[in-house]
Structures are given as C-alpha cells and as structure tokens.
Amino acid sequence: MPEKQLDVVVVGELNIDLVLWNVPMPEYEKEQLAADMRFAMGSSSAITAHNLSMIGSKVGFIGKAGEDTFGDFMIRGLERGGVDTSRIIRDRSLKTGATIVLANPPKKALLTYMGAMANLTLDDMDWEYIARARHLHLGCFFLQTGIRKDVAKLFARAKAMGLTTSLDTNWDPEDKWGEDLLQTLPYTDIFLPNDDEALRIARTAHLEQAIAALQKQVRVLAIKLGKAGGMVRANGRTYTHPGFPVEVVETTGAGDSFNAGFLQRFLQGADWSECLRRGNACGALAVTALGGTGAFTDRESVQKRLNAFLG
Ligand SMILES: Nc1ncnc2c1ncn2[C@@H]1O[C@H](COP(=O)(O)OP(=O)(O)OP(=O)(O)O)[C@@H](O)[C@H]1O
Ligand SMILES: [Mg+2]
Structure with a gap:
C-alpha cells in the first residue's frame, strides 16, 4: 500500500469568533460599549486541525464555508497552520457562520449563527481523499446538523477503509445527547468528551x-x-494525569488542543499515558494565550514550550 499522505483528516465546522470584553448585557434600542475586542478563528474542529498541524502532523480538512470574508479568514488561518484546505467546499449560496462572545470573565455569553457548517452532508465527503489519511477526526457533532445523523456511516466506512476514528462532540446546545450520537459510538476508536x-x-x-x-x-x-x-480508560485499565499548572489567560480551545496532542501521540504509536500527557501539555499551552490557536502560531516556540512541560 502506498504511504499515506495525511496523518489526520478532520471533518468539521468553520466559523469565526468575535469576542467583546467587559460588556454590559445588551439592551434593545441602546448602544453600549465594550472595553476590548478580538476577532479569531473559532470552531472546535478547525482549532484541533490547526494545532495538530502546528505540532507536526499532516492534516487535511473537509468542511463547508460561504464565499465570503469569514470563509476566507478561516481558510487562511488553517493554511497558515499548514492544514490542507483543498477539500473545503465554498458555496456562494451560504454564509460562513459566526459566534459573538460577550465575555465578562469568568462568565461569557455566546450567540452563534451556524451558517454553512449546517450544510455539510455525507454526500460532500471525498472518499478518495479520506483514503489518503490514517485517521479521521470529527468535532462539534451537535452543531454539524447536516451530517450528524450520518456520522455513524461516515465512521463505519472510514474504518472499513483502514482509518481509525475519533470524536469530540462538544456540548449539545439542545441538551438532548441524541440517538444519532449513541449510534456513532460503536464506530469511534477514541472518544474525547469533557467530564x-x-x-x-x-x-x-x-x-x-x-x-x-x-x-x-x-x-x-x-x-x-x-x-x-x-x-x-482503555483495555480495562485506567490512566490518569493531573495536567500541567499554568497561568491561565483564556480557556477557549483547551479541549480542542488536548485532542491535537492526544491524537498526535496515538498516531505515533505511543501508549495511552503518553497520549494523555501530550494532550494535557497541549491543553495547558492553549490556555496561556488568547483564542484557541493563539499559543500555536510559531512551530519553534510551540515545540520549546511543550518540551518544557514534557521534559
Ligand atoms: N486551567 C488550566 N490549567 C492547565 N491546563 C488546563 C486548564 N484548563 C484546561 N487545561 C487543559 O486542557 C484540557 C482540556 O480542557 P477542558 O477539560 O476544559 O476541555 P473542554 O471543556 O473540552 O474545553 P473546550 O472549551 O475547549 O471544549 C484539560 O484536559 C487540560 O489538560
Ligand atoms: Mg470540548
């Protein structure tokens, strides 16, 4: 069999985050002022893909975006991280979604327009491309409303093609945790929820x-x-690791970065405690900067800082 061109193909959502800091709660017919703002790459799947590529894995992304400024921003961000974006479908009839975050630390309120991410379906999958990867990861199961009912099929087919699979659902905004998720779990090699x-x-x-x-x-x-x-928990054994103490700047994307570290070591054949340690190191690194990818912008400094955690 020819050598695989990609370590991981991520199937996921693409939307931007606009964070406004220290804002009063909005009121109709009133203009109120924020103390600061930040415009950044959002999306659990995109952050995992970006950070996984920045720590050295070969990553491709399958997703859908509008032909608009937010779509350009997301794709450019992924490309800066070294992710192959050739399978991101641009659809002129759709808008790339956005999340407005009203941040009053430690609290934040999120307003999301899902946009194109809800329109990615199983029919959009490029199977020849997926076959080039060793592993398939899907993030934000519940927000990907066009494909979620078919993720079991997607994973089953990927596994039949010899890939391993991983899933990070993130939170279900409807708080239903539906049947389609339960159908997906038997085809999930690595399941990555928070507690x-x-x-x-x-x-x-x-x-x-x-x-x-x-x-x-x-x-x-x-x-x-x-x-x-x-x-x-794997093969009937439990592995724990207490994480790495750091000074927290912002926790966005901590879980997505954990996924990146964990998957990288898994694909390198490391044992579960090693995967966990690298996951925690990437999670800890993520919380030291603003935004999900803020601490993962320079390969050399990422490597240095991870080495400082991992020895
Ligand atoms: N305050 C912190 N200090 C050090 N490490 C942290 C901290 N918060 C998170 N991490 C690291 O990041 C990982 C993921 O964080 P968390 O458990 O909050 O995931 P999550 O809730 O899925 O996050 P997300 O909001 O990104 O989805 C943790 O397992 C840990 O390794
Ligand atoms: Mg999470």
Missing part, C-alpha cells in the same frame, strides 16, 4: 458511572478534566 459531556451522554450524575457505561461503547475513552488534567 460534563460524559455525564450528560451517559445520563448519570457520577463520573465513575459514566466511565463504566461509556467504556463499553468505544475503544478508548479519554475524558478532559479542565485544570485537573484528564483520564483515559
């Missing part, structure tokens, strides 16, 4: 119970625990 999501999906208030239930459905369960690091 709150794991509880919701397993429909329990106790993490031990959630772990017991979810480990039966996926090959490897990796649960993100915020500043407490993370844990992995």
Whole structure:
C-alpha cells in the first residue's frame, strides 16, 4: 500500500469568533460599549486541525464555508497552520457562520449563527481523499446538523477503509445527547468528551458511572478534566494525569488542543499515558494565550514550550 499522505483528516465546522470584553448585557434600542475586542478563528474542529498541524502532523480538512470574508479568514488561518484546505467546499449560496462572545470573565455569553457548517452532508465527503489519511477526526457533532445523523456511516466506512476514528462532540446546545450520537459510538476508536459531556451522554450524575457505561461503547475513552488534567480508560485499565499548572489567560480551545496532542501521540504509536500527557501539555499551552490557536502560531516556540512541560 502506498504511504499515506495525511496523518489526520478532520471533518468539521468553520466559523469565526468575535469576542467583546467587559460588556454590559445588551439592551434593545441602546448602544453600549465594550472595553476590548478580538476577532479569531473559532470552531472546535478547525482549532484541533490547526494545532495538530502546528505540532507536526499532516492534516487535511473537509468542511463547508460561504464565499465570503469569514470563509476566507478561516481558510487562511488553517493554511497558515499548514492544514490542507483543498477539500473545503465554498458555496456562494451560504454564509460562513459566526459566534459573538460577550465575555465578562469568568462568565461569557455566546450567540452563534451556524451558517454553512449546517450544510455539510455525507454526500460532500471525498472518499478518495479520506483514503489518503490514517485517521479521521470529527468535532462539534451537535452543531454539524447536516451530517450528524450520518456520522455513524461516515465512521463505519472510514474504518472499513483502514482509518481509525475519533470524536469530540462538544456540548449539545439542545441538551438532548441524541440517538444519532449513541449510534456513532460503536464506530469511534477514541472518544474525547469533557467530564460534563460524559455525564450528560451517559445520563448519570457520577463520573465513575459514566466511565463504566461509556467504556463499553468505544475503544478508548479519554475524558478532559479542565485544570485537573484528564483520564483515559482503555483495555480495562485506567490512566490518569493531573495536567500541567499554568497561568491561565483564556480557556477557549483547551479541549480542542488536548485532542491535537492526544491524537498526535496515538498516531505515533505511543501508549495511552503518553497520549494523555501530550494532550494535557497541549491543553495547558492553549490556555496561556488568547483564542484557541493563539499559543500555536510559531512551530519553534510551540515545540520549546511543550518540551518544557514534557521534559
Ligand atoms: N486551567 C488550566 N490549567 C492547565 N491546563 C488546563 C486548564 N484548563 C484546561 N487545561 C487543559 O486542557 C484540557 C482540556 O480542557 P477542558 O477539560 O476544559 O476541555 P473542554 O471543556 O473540552 O474545553 P473546550 O472549551 O475547549 O471544549 C484539560 O484536559 C487540560 O489538560
Ligand atoms: Mg470540548
């Protein structure tokens, strides 16, 4: 078999974040002022793809964007990170979505227009391209409303083609954690929820119970625990790592960066505790800068800072 051209193909959503800092709650018929603003790449899947590429994996992205400024911004951002964007479909009839974040630390309110991400479907998949990758990752399951009912099929076919699969659902805005997710888990090699999501999906208030239930459905369960690091349950064994203490600037994209570190070491054949350590190192690095990709803009400094964590 020819050598694979890509380590990971990410199937995902593309939207931008506009963050306004220290704003009063909006009121109709009033203009109010924010103390600061930031315009950045949003999207769990895009942040994972970008950061995974910045730490050295070969990454391609399949997604949908409008033919507009936000779409250009997202694609340019991914390209700056070294991600192959040739399979991002530009659709003139659609708008690239946006999330307005009203940030009053530690609280934030999010307003999202989903836009093109809701229109990516199974029919948009380029199977010949997917076959070039060793692994398929999908982020933001619940926001990808056009494809979520078919992710089980997508994963099943990818696995039949010899790829491994991973899934980070992120939060379900409807708080339903539907049947289509449960159908996807048996085809998921690496499942990457955070602790709150794991509880919701397993429909329990106790993490031990959630772990017991979810480990039966996926090959490897990796649960993100915020500043407490993370844990992995695989082959009947539990691995834990307390994370790396850092000075937090902003936590956007911590989970997505954890995914990047974890998947990179998995694809290098590392054991689960190594995957977990690299996941935590990338998560910790992410929270030291503004935005999901802010700490992953320069390969050399990323490597240096990860080495400082990992020794
Ligand atoms: N305050 C922190 N200090 C150090 N590391 C952190 C901190 N917060 C998060 N991390 C690292 O980032 C990882 C992911 O964070 P978290 O558990 O918040 O994921 P998440 O809720 O999925 O995040 P996201 O909001 O990006 O979806 C953690 O497992 C940990 O390694
Ligand atoms: Mg998350």
